[in-house]
Amino acid sequence: MSGHLAVVGLGPGDERYLTPEASEALAAAQALYGYGPYLERVPVHAGQVRHVSDNREERARAAAALSRAANGARVAVVSGGDPGVFAMAAAVCEEIEAGPDSFRALDIAIIPGITAMLAVAARIGAPLGHDFCALSLSDNLKPWDVIERRLDAAAGAGFVIALYNPVSRARPWQLGKAMQRLQRHLPPATPVVFGRAVGRADENVSVVPLDRAESAPADMATLIIVGSRATRVVERPGRSPLVYTPRAAVEVSA
Amino acid sequence: MSGHLAVVGLGPGDERYLTPEASEALAAAQALYGYGPYLERVPVHAGQVRHVSDNREERARAAAALSRAANGARVAVVSGGDPGVFAMAAAVCEEIEAGPDSFRALDIAIIPGITAMLAVAARIGAPLGHDFCALSLSDNLKPWDVIERRLDAAAGAGFVIALYNPVSRARPWQLGKAMQRLQRHLPPATPVVFGRAVGRADENVSVVPLDRAESAPADMATLIIVGSRATRVVERPGRSPLVYTPRAAVEVSA
Numbered sequence: 001m002s003g004h005l006a007v008v009g010l011g012p013g014d015e016r017y018l019t020p021e022a023s024e025a026l027a028a029a030q031a032l033y034g035y036g037p038y039l040e041r042v043p044v045h046a047g048q049v050r051h052v053s054d055n056r057e058e059r060a061r062a063a064a065a066l067s068r069a070a071n072g073a074r075v076a077v078v079s080g081g082d083p084g085v086f087a088m089a090a091a092v093c094e095e096i097e098a099g100p101d102s103f104r105a106l107d108i109a110i111i112p113g114i115t116a117m118l119a120v121a122a123r124i125g126a127p128l129g130h131d132f133c134a135l136s137l138s139d140n141l142k143p144w145d146v147i148e149r150r151l152d153a154a155a156g157a158g159f160v161i162a163l164y165n166p167v168s169r170a171r172p173w174q175l176g177k178a179m180q181r182l183q184r185h186l187p188p189a190t191p192v193v194f195g196r197a198v199g200r201a202d203e204n205v206s207v208v209p210l211d212r213a214e215s216a217p218a219d220m221a222t223l224i225i226v227g228s229r230a231t232r233v234v235e236r237p238g239r240s241p242l243v244y245t246p247r248a249a250v251e252v253s254a
Numbered sequence: 255m256s257g258h259l260a261v262v263g264l265g266p267g268d269e270r271y272l273t274p275e276a277s278e279a280l281a282a283a284q285a286l287y288g289y290g291p292y293l294e295r296v297p298v299h300a301g302q303v304r305h306v307s308d309n310r311e312e313r314a315r316a317a318a319a320l321s322r323a324a325n326g327a328r329v330a331v332v333s334g335g336d337p338g339v340f341a342m343a344a345a346v347c348e349e350i351e352a353g354p355d356s357f358r359a360l361d362i363a364i365i366p367g368i369t370a371m372l373a374v375a376a377r378i379g380a381p382l383g384h385d386f387c388a389l390s391l392s393d394n395l396k397p398w399d400v401i402e403r404r405l406d407a408a409a410g411a412g413f414v415i416a417l418y419n420p421v422s423r424a425r426p427w428q429l430g431k432a433m434q435r436l437q438r439h440l441p442p443a444t445p446v447v448f449g450r451a452v453g454r455a456d457e458n459v460s461v462v463p464l465d466r467a468e469s470a471p472a473d474m475a476t477l478i479i480v481g482s483r484a485t486r487v488v489e490r491p492g493r494s495p496l497v498y499t500p501r502a503a504v505e506v507s508a
Contacts, residue, residue, distance in 0.1 A: 011273070019368065021270035058501075082368075084375040086501070090383025093498035097488045104490040110376035112368050114273065114336075121338040122364035129344025131404055133387035133413055142503030150385055150411045157407035158400065159387055234351045236358040244347035247312075247340070249396030 003069035005106055006076045007083040007092050009113020010041055014199030017114045025111050029076035033065040034088075038078045058091040066095055070102040082115035086136050086164045116223040117162035120195030123205045125234070125242035127193055127225045130249065132160035137167070137174050144174070148181055155185035160231060160245055163224040175224075179214040182226055186210055191233050191243050193225040194218060207233065207243055257323035259360055260330045261337040261346050263367020264295055268453030271368045279365050283330035287319040288342075292332045312345040320349055324356040336369035340390050340418045370477040371416035374449030377459045379488070379496035381447055381479045384503065386414035391421070391428050398428070402435055409439035414485060414499055417478040429478075433468040436480055440464055445487050445497050447479040448472060461487065461497055 006025040011017030026032070026042050034042075036052045053061045062077065069075040079088040089110050096103045121128045133154045139147060154161050161182070166175045179192075188211035195205045196219070208216050210226065218224065230249065234242040260279040265271030280286070280296050287305045288296075307315045316331065323329040333342040343364050350357045375382045387408045393401060408415050415436075420429045433446075442465035449459045450473070462470050464480065472478065484503065488496040 014275075016275035016278070017273050017366070019265070019271050019273055021268075024270070082372050082376075084372060084380045084382050086383070089376070089380035090498050090501050093380050093383070093486075093488065093496050094500055096496060097486065097498075101491075104488065104493075108496070110380065112271070112372040112376040114366050114368065115372065118336050118338060118366040118369065122336075122343070122366040126338045126343035126347050126364065128338050128388075129340070129347070131387065131389045133385065133408070134382075135385045141501050146412065146503050150413065153407040153411035154387065154413075157404045159404065159408075232347075232351065234347065234358065237355075239358075242347050242350060242362070244344050244351075246348055247344050247395050249400050 003072045003106055004074045005065060005069040005092070006109040006111055007089045008076050008078050008111045009082045010038055010078055010080055011114040012081060012116055012119040012198045013041065015041070017119070017199060019113065022111045022113060025109065026076055028074060030074045031068050032076050032078060033061050034078035038080050042078060058088060059095060062088065062091045062095040063099065066092065066099060066103050066106065069106050079113070082113045083110055084112065085115040085134065116164065116195070116198070117225065119198040120193060120205060120223045120225060123195060123198055124193050124207065126244040127160055127227060127231060128162070128245065129247055130160065130228070130230060130245040131158065132162060134162045134164060136164045137178055138165040138171065139174060147178070151178055151181050152185065155182050158228050158230070158249070160228045161226040163226065165220070166222055166224050167218050168220050175218055176214045179210065183210060186229065190229070191227045191231055193243055194222055195225070196222045207241060257326045257360055258328045258363070259319060259323040259346070260363040260365055261343045262330050262332050262365045263336045264292055264332055264334055265368040266335060266370055266373040266453045267295065267451065269295070271373070271453055273367065276365045276367060279330055279363065282328060284328045285322050286330050286332060287315050288332035292334050296332060312342060313349060316342065316345040316349040317353065320346065320353060320357045320360065323360050333367070336367045337364055338366065339369040339388065370418065370449070370452070371479065373452040374447060374459060374477045374479060377449060377452055378447050378461065380498040381414055381481060381485055382416070382499065383501055384414065384482070384484060384499040385412065386416060388416045388418060390418045391432055392419040392425065393428060401432070405432055405435050406439065409436050412482050412484070412503070414482045415480040417480065419474070420472050420476055420478050422474050429472055430468045433464065437464060440483065444483070445481045445485055447497055448476055449479070450476045461495060
């Protein structure tokens with residue numbers, strides 16, 4: 001008897017982003033594991049058992065789901081956005097490596113989803129149209145000096161920067177410090193996109209210049225995209241501006 | 255009379271990756287514009303006109319689609335993967351900025367999709383589970399020394415690196431040179447994932463160590479993910495290995 005575990009990306013919150021592959025995997029599961037607000041988005045199917053856990057309990061959730069699958073069940077672990085980007089897929093892999101042989105014998109499927117930076121970028125134009133990086137601002141799992149060194153490297157080399165996990169109650173100062181750090185490398189007018197809750201009723205996407213980004217409102221549901229020196233803002237009469245990064249490297253940072 | 259233009263991400267090639275939002279936008283269009291192999295993936299709806307163009311004709315395709323929309327039509331430009339990642343959304347924004355006022359008056363929607371790096375990562379585990387960047391290896395639109403400087407910055411600072419457009423008939427040596435360059439920063443055994451045609455019948459995903467990656471087969475449809483010093487390979491008896499990057503920065507590159 002061999003179980004099956006799928007790690008399923010739900011996308012940014014609107015079911016119009018949920019791929020057919022993800023819908024099928026969710027419908028086929030006997031047991032669902034996830035953070036409460038993500039599980040609430042999953043359509044209810046008769047006979048499924050739901051295991052709700054806290055946002056911080058990623059390793060424990062992964063271990064519980066793997067154990068259930070190793071006992072022969074068809075299990076789905078749900079993840080916001082894409083499970084492979086600062087989400088559940090890495091936590092599941094960590095548990096597979098650290099766990100019993102039965103975990104490594106399991107049939108594992110990772111189902112990709114629309115990650116937040118793609119959804120936010122699409123709402124505003126094409127800020128990720130040229131080379132870019134994705135960086136978590138959380139210093140729960142890495143030292144702050146590593147984050148600063150990565151901000152320096154990325155901005156200095158001309159990458160657009162998508163910032164995940166920019167702020168939380170326990171991490172109030174990190175975003176401001178990151179924006180100050182980026183001003184060492186980028187002009188004050190560099191466009192910074194703040195995208196929150198894309199695809200949900202309370203969606204909000206705005207553009208502010210880098211020298212005012214420090215005090216812009218952000219929370220755990222915010223994804224931030226910091227332009228490069230090449231990123232442009234196109235004003236449109238009666239419409240929100242477009243922000244995009246040209247495909248050609250027309251200007252190279254010093 | 256005001257037209258509408260949608261730039262629609264098809265995902266990596268299997269319709270199970272196509273989001274409901276993208277399906278709706280494709281069905282609603284009166285005219286479709288795109289590279290032939292992408293248009294072939296779009297379900298046929300009666301009354302739609304299809305405009306096929308060559309892969310290199312991105313600016314001309316964008317201009318033609320915008321002109322048609324400015325004349326009042328409901329238009330969709332199709333893009334493989336996600337339109338915002340090395341694809342059509344930036345080309346459309348470039349034309350909007352350079353074009354007549356009527357382009358800036360249009361209703362524009364960018365519909366995100368599963369970009370290749372997310373699909374390849376999902377097939378192999380979670381190599382993008384920590385900070386990463388996406389870099390096009392094409393030197394058609396930027397000088398090669400900019401690419402080398404970005405490879406140095408990304409690998410040196412501990413980012414996992416997703417390489418788009420690794421090779422083409424006109425660019426035969428760039429991939430080998432990039433792999434040599436990365437060996438200055440990363441150990442010979444660093445895992446490199448080669449993913450081709452994920453979701454299609456000829457899908458192929460393999461893992462090779464960095465010091466052998468130079469001679470691994472790759473083409474225009476290949477997406478490459480180069481691990482960081484923290485990226486791990488988990489062997490599984492009778493199954494393909496998992497490749498993942500832990501969420502915690504356990505080791506920092508020199």
